[in-house]
Amino acid sequence: MKDVADTSDNLSQTETLVKEIEQSFTLLAKAAHNFDNRYISKVFRDLGPLRRKLNKNSEVLPILINKIFPQDYTNKQYLLEAINATESQPSESLDNEALETSLLPEVQLYVHLLVQVYLLDHNELSRLDTLNGHIVYLLKSFNRRSLDFIQGKIWFYISRTKELLNDLYSIRPELLASLRTATLRHDTETTAFIITLLLRNYLLSHDVTQALNLVEKTEFPEQAGNGLVARYYYYLARIHAIQLDYSSANECVIAAIRKAPQTQLATGFIQSATKLSILIELLMGDIPELKVFKKQPGNFEPYFYVTKAVKLGDLKLFGEVLKKYEEFFKRDDNFTLVSRLRQNVIKTGIRIISLSYSKISLKDICIKLHLDSEELTEYIVSKAIRDGVIEASINHQKGFMQSKELLDVYSTKLPQSEFDQRIKFCLSLHNDSVKSMRYPSDNDTKPETEKNLDKEDEMDLLKAIEEGDLDDFMD
């Protein structure tokens, strides 16, 4: 008895799911007719929960595909093949209107996307890869602005598949070609997606020169979604850090952390961004605050010990930490950055000494920092002075280092420029918010009731946009 109940329960669930997906088709159709991409954002907002439900229920997609696509639709074959289902006769023939909806490119691509996600969740990578071949072909046959959002997402999954298959090179030409198309069509969403995907691809294969070329030669669209901007900044930070341009790297990584959505789904991203940010801060000669390590869940322990070693200026401890956590850093792809910190350990040591003493002999510094000889100390101190780590001078004949008196910062331009920077930030924030406001059009002559309906719609859409496109961070 129980089995029967279960099956019937399952059946009804399947039906509701199919209904749910069909409802999103109406939204997609609306987007296509009104040229309003916000409807698509709304569909994507529901994609997360839908994805989890589809994951548990393998019957929905075959039923859906059999139902909505007519018999002679060429893509039907391979879609069904991909999810290992057989073609079945539709029980009722579709009426004309429904047929028109289901053959909209938006709907077609959305179904493809659903199949992609389903296969990815079930780890059917080789099948997904074959499907992706068809999808790329299909993508090229369309040129509609209302597809931009879906297209970007589809490229994301195509690239992700290749990454999981450990085949980073073969996808590049396709990505580059579609980047060109997307740029020519002013398709900001897809452009942004593909730029981040390419950067990720290059960085995964440690092709920093290529990544750098890409960044220099392309312009990242400003209007792209926050999630994408966050990613872009994160990759930029990595590139700058590898190039030893720490201050730009720091700006980028902070922007990345700020722009990243503050939800559960983005935890992984924020964690790795935070790790990078800790390292960059250390490389710049600053010590990150303790709360950075404790704020989020995640394993920051190795980074904490590295920071400790740098803070104490203890070379021996630093060596031990590096050795102990080598594997860990390599897994995070941060090992080269961490091993660059060695010189900072010495520099912080010198800085601490210069702050505590106004005058100290080179010999004492040598002993304090466990250096080999006084001569070496002189070189290292003078290098530190040149790099601007400390403000001091050396008296060679008498062999001591003398710290310079601290300048009064308020007599300089510094506070002014700092103040200026903050004011500019506030002003640009204001200007951006003004620009992103939406006003109802003046020649609105709709009757009152319809207006109300529109308003509700509008509210819904705004909410969708606010919550944004967070789903990608799940991977």
Place this chain on the structure above:
Amino acid sequence: MSLQKLTAELYKLFDSQEYEQSLKLLAPIKIELIKHNLLIPLPSNTLTKDQVNDLKIAQRILEIGALASLLTNNYQSFENYFAQLRPFYATAQIYSKQEKLNTDATKIISLYLLYLLSQGLISKFHIELETIYNSSHYDTEKDKYLSFPINLERNLMEGNYIKIWKLLKEEKNLPCKEYTHFIDTLINALRFEISKSLEKTYDSIPISNCKNLLYFPQEQSDSVFETILKEQFEVDNWKIEGGVIYFNRNESNGDQAEASSTVFNALNYAEQIESII
């Protein structure tokens, strides 16, 4: 001439250290390589074992080109050859089957690193390093070729100039003879680094001490020392008087608050606020 013959001749010339001659021979060889589709490894030409073997020969030819241009002090062409070799080193199919055959890869990479270092191209150096560290082919820490430039850079950044001096001065420390080509440029780069540090650190310093710090021989007369300084390092603000060098530091007063810029900023804010209201 066929490719085989040309290659054989190239090997012979290179072994007998006729580097100029081998460089001349390389141009026709490269044209032959292009004709046989062997100049660049592609997924399409690394399928069979024969193709991979052919590509290995192509790699060896390019390596000879790189070494020969280095030994004839032609750095530009060394860089070009390295760029051509890069895809060979990145292609796994070629690499996996030649572990024992050819160990010149790390040698050439390390020479390239050294070249970048001697030119002061530190950020390029690190980009290259990132690729090497993360490639599974090389054991970076243990490879005697690769560890040399890496150590050098580390010491240079730390300011550990004594160690560098010792490394460079003793020829037996060098893993191979090609390195000697960089010694002079590296020593010059080292002295340049030191002199830049000196002028920031001291107000004045006796000439003899300065010679010591820059690793110039003490016997060298002061006037010769002075001309070397003026010619090789940018020491416009060094003044030599009575056996002592004074460093002129014209501290810029640009940091002081300037009235005009403040006024300009304030006006700008006012304009913005007006538009808000």
